[in-house]
Amino acid sequence: MPLTPASRHLRRWACVLPLLVLVAGACSPGHYPQTTLRPLSDFARIGDDIQNNTLYWATGVFVLVEGALLYAIFRFRGRPDDPEPSQVHGNTVIEIIWTVIPALILAAIAVPTVRGIFQTNAIPTGDVLRVDVVGHQWWWEFRYPTLNLTTANELHIPVGQTVSLHLGSADVIHSFWPPRFAGKRDVFPNRETRLWFKAERAGEYPGQCAEFCGIQHARMAFRVRAQSPAEFQTWVAHMQTLGTKPAAAAPARDSVHTASAGATVRSDPQAAPPAGPTDPAYAAGEKLFAAKGCVGCHSLTAVNAPKGLVGPNLANVGARTYIAAGTLKNTDENLAHWIRDPQGIKKGVLMPNLGVTADEARSLVAFLRAHQ
Amino acid sequence: MATTALDQQRAHAAAGHEPTGLWSWITTVDHKRIGILYGATAFTFFLMGGIEALLLRIQLGTPNNTFLSPETYNELFTMHGTTMIFLAIMPLSAAFFNFIIPLQIGARDVAFPRLNAFSYWVFLLGGLFLNASWLFGAAPDTGWFGYANLTSKQYSPGLHVDFWMLGLQTLGVASLAAAVNFFTTVLNMRAPGMKLMRMPIFTWMSFITQVLLLLAFPVITVALILLMFDRFFGTNFYVPTAGGDPLLWQHLFWIFGHPEVYILILPAFGIVSEVLPVFARKPLFGYAAMVFSGIFIAFLAFGVWAHHMFATGMGPIADTYFSLATMLIAIPTGVKIFNWLGTVWGGSIQYKTPMYFALAFVAMFIIGGLSGVMHGSPPADLQQTDTYFVVAHFHYVMFGGSIFGLAAGAYYWWPKMFGRMLDERLGKLHFWLMLIGFNLTFFPMHILGLNGMPRRVYTYPEGLGFEELNLLETISAFLLAASFAVFLYNIIKTWRGPRNAPADPWNAATLEWTIPSPPQEWNFAEIPVVHGRDPLWEAKREHGGPLPEPPKVSGAGIHMPNPSYWPLVTALGLSAMMSGLMLIHHLGPWGIIAGGAILLFGVFNWAFEPAG
């Protein structure tokens, strides 16, 4: 079929245009919830400003030098029979110039860098909330020593208040990385490292372990849930009530504000209200939780939670967005699947397959779902 | 049988014939043959590392992919890094050191020909040892950086880390022996008149590389010894629960690791600095500046190691020092790039395949260098480190830099090494596929990294936006692989053709082009006398045009070192010791003792054997 030039043109664009849209989309930070390019805290802004400054200089240098190279490549094409070009061996003045200019550019990068180093290394004072972060193979423990609370894989923080993180590890080296709020800080066994930031906007944001830490390094994610001070207080008050038995009525979880841009809008894990302690499935699950040995590794209390457990604290597991450190969405099916076959889902995880039947899993899910 | 074969060979050599046959390769001490052995072995390992990379890319092509199991992925990424660094790029550079340095400085061989053979055999056996781990289902799986305390017995039971640690230790012996050899060779074996500041720039950069090897490898040797004692003999150097310090591993590793980066790139700098002047038909711009910037880079290499460790929280003073020292490196590197520009500027550029690769090297290296400056700033680096931004950066330096440079060298010196011209059309096809495939594979990694994709993950979830670019990278990786298929085809095709290369096919400037292609066993029938930096250009200018083809001559009267199999025996003893060490809990000390006995036996016979 013959094509007119115009339609050929059109067809070519029809191919290229979606590709361009795709590329443009793939290049825009808005496409990436875990991006480092849209900072949401004072700490992250320090690094971002420096990075932008460096990037501008780098882009300038890139354009000039690659431009000169391309120009030379085309301009100085020769033929074998061309006369020999003039044999220049060097030029001291030019060489001094192109030693000094990069030095000046580097100074323009170094000054804000040094300022940023000291800013980010400062120890925060005043009204700070201390959180102790413990990396485990392969999940995160968050302890609030002043509030006497413990939770796992979801870091709740108040907006507008500086959080001071004291980080450590229970086993090997990990790296704590909440990209929207701060850069990485490695966590070591028997050594404390520090990190701080003040969140600017509420929402739920992804974070991840960034240091290779064994077979499931890839599945060691966490969520940062920045909340307005009032919501955070509500959450704290609620958590304070979480002893061995969860409160009969969980707070309305829709009150959590998640509408900000870039945050993952959470899908409500379950449509029906969670089972209470009176539910027979709950009671069966409670028995199984002890009988299957779950209690050996998991605590169900947020207050005065024991230290050094192998598995994450489950006091409010029913309300979390993900299970297994960011591996699966926290739906009833996923939770049941996880309880029955953790080794199939996250091979090498320290939780063994315990031979839980489908029925037992349903009961355990009912029990855990009630822990909000 | 051995002795008679050797005798025959000696008789053969005395008659002026090149020895042939497998035995002649096993006993060879000829630097050119060893260079070819290095090249062939390293290229094979390079292809293996490439296949490993393709498997990794398939796994990462889609989110939550199950093409590879997590442990296989971890083994593959560890072996990909270890292979490319220790078994591909370093020995590919060594292939050029071996083949080219003695020719460029007008020598008949290296300072210690048998030590040279020993280096090669240890390298080969070390590489085989490392890869034998696949057969035992215990390939190393803790990353090429092997951060403690993940490598401790508690967190890495099994043989994975043992293979890695003893394999690297073996390879370190090979590198150190070669470095002593080439350091001595460059200083002592130069032809009359070749002052240091008349040495070809490739020889200069290689010489600096040897200094880095000599000073960096002992440090990793100690780091690995400490790890070995932790794993085999119950010490606690890297065990924090006993008071040990996993951070010490990081310090020692990067004190080695940062110079190692320059060990990988400096030879490529040298190659490109040879190729650009020849094809621009102009001498290298700012020769002295090129030499001194190389020395300065090497010197700074020992003072910047902790910029790999900003995220560990070293405190503001250390951060400031390491950050500023790191930025300083950009100055001599910039000088090099500008001098390369100055070299082609105003030239009469002849577009042959080596020149394509050399120019692309400069273009790609600029990108890698600039992203390097971006990591130099700790507050920004805290976001960049351990993401795909870093993966992009060092692939622009290692692939866009080293591999493009080595490819330029391969096309440039191929006629000298094998007496055959590689096909130009296929060479250019190789180039374009490689350039496009490389950029499409690695440039998007910058974007992914800055947008939050961490390194060393066997998979990533949906919904973080990583899907599109990862798929693009995976497809492009196959394009990149295809470029090497073209290269292989080019080699095979040319191999079948006649030896058609003249002594000086490119109108080059240095001594290796004054002798027949391929060179005869003794390289130079008469040791040349050097009067300047570009001796061949000067000779041609004096002659008023191209020189006549140099005749092949009889080697009668030229005394060359005897072939020897003791280097191989010694290398086997060393490998046996390493294997014995690994099996110490099964064999007791007997494996080590047996290996040690072979080693001693080899050393003594080597020492008392007439060298010729």
Place this chain on the structure above:
Amino acid sequence: MDAHATSAEPERSHPSVGVYVRIGLVLFVLTALEVGLYEFTYGGHAGPAGAAIQPFFVPLLLLLSAGKFALVAMFYMHLKQDHRLFTGVFVFPLIIATVLILGLVVLEAYHFAFARAG
């Protein structure tokens, strides 16, 4: 450092046996001084004066040891008479080695102090 400056190795005049023996004696005396200093500061003979020396103990000891090191390298290893290149090949790594030890000790001391203080 162009090595061509001296095209042939000069006939080296190694020190005489007398010099070797005298150096040996000095080395012995310096070692005795080291041990004596230890005894005087920390050992069985330590008195009140020993306590006064304590702050200078480590620098003094390192100084003595550096002296011995230099004597052996210069006279027994012939660096004093031999080609300067040998000195370069030895001293340059030595400087890097010293800086490395100092750097690592300082960095680790900071880590330990900061980390253990919590």
Place this chain on the structure above:
Amino acid sequence: MTDTAHAGHLETATGLDNRKLAIWTFIGSECLFFASLISNYLVHKETWLTGPGPFPHEAWTSPAGKVFEPIIEIPLVTLGTALLLFSSLFVVLALANAQRGNRKGLLLWLGLTLLCGVFFVGMQVYEFTHFVHKGLTLKTNLFGGSFFVLTGFHGTHVTIGVIWLFTLWIEAFRGKIPPAKSLNLEIAALYWHFVDVVWVVIFPVVYLIK
């Protein structure tokens, strides 16, 4: 033992012998090897979390009340140090004799060097055994680990030196080290001196400084 591409007598570009330049290069490289081991020792010598604490110089009582005797015996080590220093003197004397073609002097001084070396290794074997009996092993604490690894690798170097010098002694005995081949001994001597100066550093750093 010559192994150079220039057969017969050589002129090198620097005028220096290949092997002598190579052994110096190797020694330069070894500086970094020992520097790393010493760094490890300095970082770890006073560290322990499990097991007994360090007890090199002073008696130490564990929290459980067990008393650990001080372990380092300075007189013994001083003897070893002196032996090593004298062996350095002896080996230069051996070399001087070799250069003058005095075979008897060469055999005598080289023999004394060997004796000193053997005694030093013997001292170290005794010391290690003694420490193990007193309860300090590689595993006891980080002082134990870093001490044994540092001094053990030095001892390995001494042992290799003894084997090397012994080989040369046999050669000399068979009359195979004429003045023209004295370089064979000079190279071994350089290695031996280096092993000696490393001990010059280790002795105060490990034994005298607390």
